[in-house]
Amino acid sequence: MTHYLEVNDSATGDLLDLVPFCSDYCHYWYCHTNGVEYQGWTGCHEHPHDDKCAECGGAIPGVESLVDC
Numbered sequence: 001m002t003h004y005l006e007v008n009d010s011a012t013g014d015l016l017d018l019v020p021f022c023s024d025y026c027h028y029w030y031c032h033t034n035g036v037e038y039q040g041w042t043g044c045h046e047h048p049h050d051d052k053c054a055e056c057g058g059a060i061p062g063v064e065s066l067v068d069c
Contacts, residue, residue, distance in 0.1 A: 002046070003041070005021070020052070047060075048064050
């Protein structure tokens with residue numbers, strides 16, 4: 001399941017981007033190495049299509065790729 005880093009507009013609080021990670025470990029290290037505040041565990045998100053982890057580049061399978069029709 002995907003972990004996300006939420007990137008918000010500091011003035012309005014609007015969501016600008018979701019940075020995907022394959023694990024909390026990658027989420028933490030991405031924040032640590034990029035000077036971004038780690039906002040805690042945000043895992044177990046489902047998404048429809050495959051994605052890549054922003055830290056390690058590993059594949060994050062989407063729910064549609066897991067269904068055998």
